[in-house]
Amino acid sequence: MGELVVVGSVALDSVKTPFGAVEDALGGSATYFSYSASFFTKVRLVAVVGKDFSRDHLSRLEQRGVDLSGLQISEGQTFRWVGEYGYDLNEAHTLATHLNVFADFKPDLPQHYRSAPLIFLANIDPVLQREVLRQMKRPHLVALDTMNFWINGKRDALLSVLAEVDALVINDGEARMLTKEPNLIKAARTITSYGPKIVVIKRGEYGALMISNGRFFFTPAYPLESVFDPTGAGDTFAGGFMGMLAKSESLDEAALRRAIVYGSVMASFTVEDFSLNRLMRLEPEEIEARVQIFRDLVHFEI
């Protein structure tokens, strides 16, 4: 399909898990997404950081070929998130969110971004997501992520942007919250009535499910014996998913399913270390090896 634009956050995360801790480590939805997608396609990033953001972090993304011409560098501090996980790594406890320069973020897409065929609107204010969409010239595939904060706080704006979106990528708790429907299968189907014809629901250690054209597809999470830090797993998943679609010839059911598998495999690497540390030492052969193992994980014959 071609190149891929992402708008979202670039952040500095301080995270504690039962296995260790990091402070002011590279994070943010657009960061994990871009780094993951860069293994499959050309990525163009839209975000904002403060003057305090390290040049070293930027060059990490540049080395992966990520286009940073849409990254604003503003007066002030970079967005910071402070979180903690217990032994149940499925749930993050947010201790602090400092929006800093992100509070006044006004995405402005460089001209050469606007004709990209695919765009991912990571978890930001739905009003901004719609504004970014207006700057794009008829993309082939628009996908969006969101969170409880916007579902509760800006429901109308969210539903309005959802009506213009092809794919929603969301976690299970948020899918239930958005639809007020405890049954996840019904929730997924309900979301397709809001606009997106493709709904991808992330279930953490339980994998992912997708509904597209009325058909369901399920994948487990790649089985790992050591999970260090789940931060960024969902955005890495979305990056692998959208990156593989960008690399595909078409957006048919087979391509969508393949993309879900690659997204799951990419997420499995992120959680093996803090921040983007595991992704930064990832080799393409390792991705293919896990995809092959994945096939065997679910294969059966009747």
Place this chain on the structure above:
Amino acid sequence: MGELVVVGSVALDSVKTPFGAVEDALGGSATYFSYSASFFTKVRLVAVVGKDFSRDHLSRLEQRGVDLSGLQISEGQTFRWVGEYGYDLNEAHTLATHLNVFADFKPDLPQHYRSAPLIFLANIDPVLQREVLRQMKRPHLVALDTMNFWINGKRDALLSVLAEVDALVINDGEARMLTKEPNLIKAARTITSYGPKIVVIKRGEYGALMISNGRFFFTPAYPLESVFDPTGAGDTFAGGFMGMLAKSESLDEAALRRAIVYGSVMASFTVEDFSLNRLMRLEPEEIEARVQIFRDLVHFEI
């Protein structure tokens, strides 16, 4: 492989879910297991009921060809369970357990049961499970289920019987409790070091996973838009799993995986109504139809 013996409970359940309630309905691990397995093989049941147990319930099982010559009918009341589920149908809240005649249950296998090639030791006291195993003549496959009550209360007896068992079928919380290992992949692998070379972990709405010969296999739960009552889902799953193995020519990896799929499909029917109501109106064609849908649910090509 041939016929299948099951030892477990036959009970009268009073269950309340957000969608309705039943009182003194037919239940118990051996009941769900037998009924489910009877779609695939000859089942011989070992259990105990009281004099109050309805003749009508017995004939339901007899109609499915279940051999009840191992069912003791004792003076006193049948085992009763009272439970409730909230909107999160994953967790049962036990309100009361009246063991009644089950408290003095001493399984005694009829002679013609003892040479069966497969046996399922449903969730009962591990001391009794071992006693039953001693009555069997070298079965080809011994599988066992257990629960938190025995894991905490009779750990040594449980580990002792596990050492003689080929397959453990257990839910995820119990697998973690048994191994004291929060990571489920590690927990499954750890259990194989206790004896069972096959470990099947039931995850409710998240499906099931199996480790056998060091290889993992994952299946989702069959996607349902209406779940009425999850009671008996795990035992129905085990019945479908063991029933299909009994029907198979061999116990190789392909047969094990196929059996997991059939177990998942059988469980998907049980939860659609209270007690065994859905199973009682189930047609073999409906099973095959869901198995076909199951294939499409997880199929992808790289």
